[in-house]
Amino acid sequence: MVKRKYVAFFTLILLSILLASSVLGPALIRAPPQTKSLERFLLPREEPGNYTNETGPPIKVPGPTQFMLLVTGAAHTHYLRLNVYTDYVDGRWVTRNVTAVPGNVIAPPEINVPHHAERDEITVISFFPLHDNLYTSLYTTRVNAPGIEAVPEYNLFRASLNISTYSFSAVSYTFDWPYLLNLTAENQTLYLSAPEDIELKNFALSITAGESLDYLKALKIVRYLANNYQYVENPSPPNDTDRLKWFLFESKAGNSYDFSSALVILARLNGLPARLVEGVYIDAVPETQVVTEKNLHFWAEIYFEKAGWLIFDPFHPDPNPFIPFELEVSPTNMTLSPGGYGEITAKFMRVASGTNATVTVMDPTGKTIATFEKPGIYNMRVGPFEEPGYYPIMVNASTNAGVPQSIVRFIPVIVPGNFTVVPEVPAASLAKGDIWWLDLDITGDAENPKVITSSELVYSWTTVWGKAGVSIGLQAPHDSRLGWHVEKIVVVDKGYRFPVYLPIFVIERTDIRVIAPNTVTAGDSFKIGGAVSGTITGEFPEWGIIYAFLSDGQREILIGYTNISREIFTLRAKIPEYISPGTKEISIYYIPPIGHPYLPSMTATFVTVRGLAKFSVPELVLARPGNITIAGTLIGGDKRPIANASIEYYLDGNLIGTVNSSERGEFSIILPVPSVESHTLTLRYPGSSDYSPATAEVDVAAVELKIPETTEAELGRPVKISGRLVGVQNATLEAYVYPGKTYTIQVVNGSFTLTLEPFPTVGDRSIEFRHGAYTLGRSTVVVVSPVEIKLLTSRAEGKEEAQIRFQVVDSTNEPIKGVFLDVVIDGLVKRVMTNSSGVATVEVPVPEDEVNATVKVLFEGSTYYLPTQKTFHVVIARKRKIPWLYIGIALLIGAVIIRYRLVRKKPPEAKREKILKIIFNNGIPLFREGETMEISIECEDEPELYVDGELVGKGREFRLELPLGKHILEVRCGELVEKATARIVKSYNEAVVGYYEKCFLPWAKELGLDVDEMTPREISTMLTDMMYPWEPLDLLTEIFERAKYSHREVSREEFIRFYRALLTLVGGGCVV
Structure with a gap:
């Protein structure tokens, strides 16, 4: 019974659908384009989540x-x-x-x-x-x-x-x-x-x-x-x-x-x-x-x-300074029985290329135990030592190419006897001229120990008061050999002997003598001469490096270095341009190679630094004849303005006058140039006690730009403007198209052709031709469009009157509003106007019988739209009666269906997902220093904004000015947390160049282009030939060239257009 009810019910539904489709077909409503697909409901997708990796305390x-x-x-x-x-x-x-x-x-x-x-x-x-x-x-x-x-x-x-x-x-x-x-x-x-x-x-x-x-x-x-x-x-x-x-x-x-x-x-x-x-x-x-x-x-x-x-790393040696190799040995010491053997390990690591290094392992008598030339970990057997004594094993790593360098490690081997003697340190460093007392600790049966030695480095010894042991007085004679000595010292007592082999590294302190100029100029190179010698012997080290540092009051700045050869050195130093004037200290350091028997040393000298003066002026000025103003700035290399300075200016070598700089270092010169002609303006600053002299030349040309006053262009098509520049043969100009598009123009042999991108709308476009800060001329592009008239109603029905609808569109298929059409139907003339959708509606009387009328539509044209006319054929007929009976039946069936659905169990209401969004109202989250960043936050509760971990405030709208660098913006709203990164740069020029080189060039390289050997324009042309879209390529290349090679700052709007063009080409993998 139940099955029969369902069959009858679904049969009724099918009949109602068939009836509605046959009777109401012309009146059925199509789903709007914004209607969601069933896929959105049947196959919901999970929104991406945030994941972090965390530690602390460590797992x-x-x-x-x-x-x-x-x-x-x-x-x-x-x-x-x-x-x-x-x-x-x-x-x-x-x-x-x-x-x-x-x-x-x-x-x-x-x-x-x-x-x-x-x-x-x-x-x-x-x-x-x-x-x-x-x-x-x-x-x-x-x-x-x-x-x-x-x-x-x-x-x-x-x-x-x-x-x-x-x-x-x-x-x-x-x-x-x-x-x-x-x-x-x-x-x-x-x-x-x-x-x-x-x-x-x-x-x-x-x-x-x-x-x-x-x-x-x-x-x-x-x-x-x-x-x-x-x-x-x-x-x-x-x-x-x-x-x-x-x-x-x-x-x-x-x-x-x-x-x-x-x-x-x-x-x-x-x-x-x-x-x-x-x-x-x-x-x-x-x-x-x-x-x-x-x-x-x-x-x-x-x-x-x-x-x-x-x-x-606090647990290991600093890995950042260059050393030719690393050497580690183990164990730190070893105790053997007489005649016994032991094992030591040497790790020869991080051996630099080209050093040709070797490691030699020797016993105290100079006998070689092992030699190896390749990096690695080596285990070696040492011994036997037949008699009690203190026997340090020497492990010496040294270079055999370039500057000789070495690292020496010792592993003491102790063979105990009736008494045992151990030095307080495994090896000693002894500078010539110094006296150093070294304790030898004694354990075992010793009552009155004595010292026997023939070493020239031991000048005295004494017993240690208060403990068992002796103290050795060490002193290196002036003529002692520099380097490692292994001195044999024998301690005797009660007829027993205990030899101690003591490694001693004899070194010498050094002195530096230098000769430097009294006065130098920032930005200039100069020589520092001098010599390095031993303080005791006066001998000259064979190897080492001399470094020179200049102190600017805040930090030490490396200004030069050189290798020394015997006796003297000559170091070429350069003072950075940004150093401010004044008396500065220069520190000179001598650094010996690793393992050399000389100590580092330092000396200082003082020099007077004159600041570097520079003119900031254009190299070339192109302007219209008349009074031409040349503006500039006199600044130091430290970026500080040079105020109240007297500047002489010459025109073609003839002194014209002088001008003084302002407190901000600015100045301006007015040159009367009445006709098309060229001149050379020379600026000279004689210098002062604080700043160097400075000279600059500016080529000044009065020119005449010949371009059409107006150019008519068709909507959606490129625009070409040709012109001539009288007065110079070759130059680079800029064409600024309001409201923000700039083109670079190359003038060759006095002529040029400018091609503008298609304009998206009709109207007048003002174009300004510039050279730097000077406007050379203006022109207007009048953008017009052909017009197309479309018939929207091929059949018009009504009781007394019927409506015929037309749409007017431009050449890009965009509707045209507010224009008049003259409509002629069988002698009847009516004038109608298009609405905001470009649609015009005309009402015509309906005849008794259906007719196929000829309709002629005329558009007379307007300022920016060209005239046109079109003829159509429209069927005009009386409106059919509505089949109310059938509609009633369909509505009844529909009511049954609705009631059936209402009695069904309602699905559980979907849980509303909370939303938290950070919206940068003015575009991409990259801003120039000093710009205001506007932020909107979408959240149900009251959000809190943190910048770099610090609370900024509560609310949904913020205006921020952040310092240079990357910043983390974090919004907390209830249980939700959202983060975003914003970057502040010095200029958009820097950002454009960075993204071009980081994102665009690698992408082009992956496509097979040899970008290292091509200019940006060549890259753009090649990609265009490969069927990539020319508009974003041309825009990206143009803004990059302006950012890298022009003195003009790229605007935010230009950067956003550049970035969008970049994303169009390379995709979203390269993000701000």
């Missing part, structure tokens, strides 16, 4: 069976990175969201400081599959594995698949010490956020008090932590305690996470952009090594301008 390390790697090829690499943490929030480190890019390559950074580079090809084998982030070095350029994604912001790589083996190409950079000292920290706002804690802030500043160099600030923090805090493997901070402050101020003990977390925060509070990194620390050797949980480690990375991210 417990897995057991040894869960983590093991085999690493091969890390000849110059100690640090393999896994995670980067950026924000310290509520005592925990989190990673800010960034975009992962499909691909296995990240370009190496542009290091704009002299440096040394080493490359490794590293292979990693994991005993368990790896997913997500991979272990790679700081500057990994390529990862070889399937399913790889790159995270350029953090220099990380991810695996979208489970992999157990991969390889990668790594590059590492080191720097000579003076260049590290010359580095400055870059203002990276994203990496400067820190807790707002006055105690923490004062503590951070106290560590670096008195230090002006950014790199040394970082080192001071590292050394403070290393010297004042202890390592414990598993610290236990109390519950509900700030772990960072507990470590710094209470326990003063922690693991690598605590040390490095503190290092990052203390660096940020000192203005050094820093981030926390998690990974493993390994031996820098090419051979295969096993990496386990014991290698897990945290460290810090700090960003420096021109050098990029550098590693800082």
